[in-house]
Amino acid sequence: MNRIKKTGEDYIVDxxxxxxxxxxGLLTLYPLIYVVSASFSDSDAxxxxxxxxxxxxxxxxxxxxxILKYSAVWTxxxxxxxxxxxxxxxxxxxxxxxxxxxxxxxxxxGTPITFLILFTMYFNGGLIPRYLNIRDLGLYDTLWxxxxxxxxxxxxxxxxxxxxxxxxxxxxxxxxxxxANDITILLKVILPLSTSIIAVMTLxxxxxHWNAWFDAMLYLKSRxxxxxxxxxxxxxxQNQTDNMEVAESEATIEQTVKYAIIVVSxxxxxxxxxxLQKYFVKGVMIGSVxx
Amino acid sequence: MQxxxxxxxxxxxxxxxFLKRDFLRNKYKYLMVxxxxxxxxxxxxxxxxxxxxAFKDFSPSKGIMGSDWVxxxxxxxxxxxxxxxxxxxxxxxxxxxxxxxSFPLPVIxxxxxxxxKSKIFKSTIQTISYFPHFISMVVICGMVTQFCAMDxxxxxxxALITGQKEALLQNAKYFRTIxxxxxxxxxxxxxxxxxFAALCSVNDELYExxxxxxxxxxxxxxxxxxxxxxxxxxxxxxxKVGQIMNVGSEKVxxxxxxxxxxxxxxxxxxxxxxxxxxxNWSLSTAVGLFNNIINxxxxxxxxxxxKKVSETSLW
Numbered sequence: 001m002n003r004i005k006k007t008g009e010d011y012i013v014d015x016x017x018x019x020x021x022x023x024x025g026l027l028t029l030y031p032l033i034y035v036v037s038a039s040f041s042d043s044d045a046x047x048x049x050x051x052x053x054x055x056x057x058x059x060x061x062x063x064x065x066x067i068l069k070y071s072a073v074w075t076x077x078x079x080x081x082x083x084x085x086x087x088x089x090x091x092x093x094x095x096x097x098x099x100x101x102x103x104x105x106x107x108x109x110g111t112p113i114t115f116l117i118l119f120t121m122y123f124n125g126g127l128i129p130r131y132l133n134i135r136d137l138g139l140y141d142t143l144w145x146x147x148x149x150x151x152x153x154x155x156x157x158x159x160x161x162x163x164x165x166x167x168x169x170x171x172x173x174x175x176x177x178x179x180a181n182d183i184t185i186l187l188k189v190i191l192p193l194s195t196s197i198i199a200v201m202t203l204x205x206x207x208x209h210w211n212a213w214f215d216a217m218l219y220l221k222s223r224x225x226x227x228x229x230x231x232x233x234x235x236x237x238q239n240q241t242d243n244m245e246v247a248e249s250e251a252t253i254e255q256t257v258k259y260a261i262i263v264v265s266x267x268x269x270x271x272x273x274x275x276l277q278k279y280f281v282k283g284v285m286i287g288s289v290x291x
Numbered sequence: 292m293q294x295x296x297x298x299x300x301x302x303x304x305x306x307x308x309f310l311k312r313d314f315l316r317n318k319y320k321y322l323m324v325x326x327x328x329x330x331x332x333x334x335x336x337x338x339x340x341x342x343x344x345a346f347k348d349f350s351p352s353k354g355i356m357g358s359d360w361v362x363x364x365x366x367x368x369x370x371x372x373x374x375x376x377x378x379x380x381x382x383x384x385x386x387x388x389x390x391x392x393s394f395p396l397p398v399i400x401x402x403x404x405x406x407x408k409s410k411i412f413k414s415t416i417q418t419i420s421y422f423p424h425f426i427s428m429v430v431i432c433g434m435v436t437q438f439c440a441m442d443x444x445x446x447x448x449x450a451l452i453t454g455q456k457e458a459l460l461q462n463a464k465y466f467r468t469i470x471x472x473x474x475x476x477x478x479x480x481x482x483x484x485x486x487f488a489a490l491c492s493v494n495d496e497l498y499e500x501x502x503x504x505x506x507x508x509x510x511x512x513x514x515x516x517x518x519x520x521x522x523x524x525x526x527x528x529x530x531k532v533g534q535i536m537n538v539g540s541e542k543v544x545x546x547x548x549x550x551x552x553x554x555x556x557x558x559x560x561x562x563x564x565x566x567x568x569x570x571n572w573s574l575s576t577a578v579g580l581f582n583n584i585i586n587x588x589x590x591x592x593x594x595x596x597x598k599k600v601s602e603t604s605l606w
Binding site for chain 2: 007009010013014017018020021022024025027028029031032034035047050053093094097098100101104107108109113116117120122123124125126127128129130131132133136137148149151152181182183186207210211213214218229230232233235236237255258259262265266269273276277280281284285288
């Protein structure tokens with residue numbers, strides 16, 4: 001847009017747009033600043049503090065030292081990392097295979113199989129049948145239950161299929177004439193051309209595994225198998241920890257410790273955020289094309 | 292062309308021979324999709340078979356097959372219970388209010404961002420506003436729990452304004468407000484991406500033409516920006532309305548307590564509580580099946596209506 005001169009209306013619009021956006025930004029950011037500052041604050045000082053909290057009051061790292069003693073947080077971290085990597089291996093393999101199959105044309109059973117896959121997006125067994133199924137398969141109280149039950153997200157698989165289908169058929173045909181079979185075509189032709197969709201899938205699935213807690217709550221009984229999010233739920237929401245080493249005299253966990261745990265558990269998300277932002281935005285675009 | 296050729300092929304060589312040829316030609320494709328099919332059978336279709344316990348008096352010792360049929364006993368029990376009306380209306384209310392308050396905001400945010408010239412300012416606001424989307428549900432609810440406590444950030448603010456100290460999450464009156472406000476905080480930025488992308492693809496000539504006709508900034512927003520993203524808005528709205536009875540249980544389970552059941556208890560949290568805390572597995576499955584069928588009916592009818600009215604549909 002080339003504009004010759006700004007009118008009065010332009011100035012008013014520009015100024016108000018900037019002010020509103022600035023307010024939105026501050027409102028979004030403030031709870032996060034609060035959490036971080038509170039985690040570095042002195043517990044008693046925070047309780048009696050009545051102004052807008054920006055910087056920590058009476059800065060201290062006591063809360064973080066307390067967390068170091070919570071062994072459940074660290075086993076939770078370990079379990080979550082196992083679930084993320086194990087889950088990603090299963091997710092990426094199955095999703096790629098399924099997406100490749102669904103993107104092929106002239107396969108007689110392609111349409112019925114695709115239909116049966118899409119059907120599961122609208123109808124499912126529900127909570128109890130899924131729970132009984134996991135027990136039935138002998139996966140109850142193993143990390144496999146969480147890894148395998150979230151093996152495929154049909155929605156993600158469709159996104160990947162759309163992407164595979166957009167690769168020009170001529171490239172694949174050339175490989176076919178050279179005598180390549182489907183496995184070679186997928187590995188040598190399709191996947192090298194699909195690096196960004198693979199990144200999108202890795203981050204979609206990875207974040208979902210990192211943040212998941214519901215399946216773990218249903219399927220994992222032993223405390224030592226609990227992923228981080230379940231440990232967090234215990235501490236943040238149910239307000240309890242049965243960690244003997246900490247042996248707190250107070251009945252409740254101090255607020256500052258809770259805020260510190262939020263920071264510690266969200267750190268990986270923060271570290272990966274530049275990638276997350278880039279590829280999630282990309283994923284939204286690809287996902288919206290299918291409509 | 293290909294279809295015609297395929298059919299001719301099929302007629303001339305017979306079905307069995309055709310299938311065999313299809314199988315031989317595509318054997319690697321079928322081999323590759325096999326693990327995927329096995330996964331869907333084990334983790335999606337097998338639980339669907341388990342749905343029949345909604346019509347049985349399920350007991351774990353007898354198993355799904357061995358339990359006695361009871362027909363619609365559990366459906367009748369659910370429809371006849373005092374909980375039915377409560378959780379049904381709570382689900383609709385929570386979903387409906389959430390839609391009304393949180394649906395327009397991403398559109399507004401996208402339109403505002405589109406008016407900004409400075410790239411740095413724009414991308415800073417985007418980076419900040421997308422971030423909450425990535426925070427886990429447990430952490431969000433943990434933050435809400437801490438903030439809304441009597442000595443939390445919002446609790447203190449509330450006391451300052453109203454003059455009374457109150458644990459906000461213990462009061463059924465505030466549950467929906469808290470739920471929806473936290474949804475807005477977490478998702479507005481991320482949900483604006485799709486509208487912002489649609490706005491970016493609007494042809495500049497449209498704005499220039501509007502300027503030649505004497506349109507000011509606000510008129511351009513109303514007559515160019517909004518109409519250009521209207522199809523996107525409609526599709527997103529259809530999707531949301533189709534999901535109106537499909538409210539996830541995660542956030543509710545994390546935030547509610549017996550004191551707030553009155554407004555907070557919804558279908559999916561009820562399914563969870565009845566099934567896994569009271570161990571009434573058949574009743575829980577029956578309610579789950581009922582909810583699933585309602586969801587499908589909503590989605591299909593919304594889609595049919597939108598097809599008729601706006602020629603926009605999901606499939």
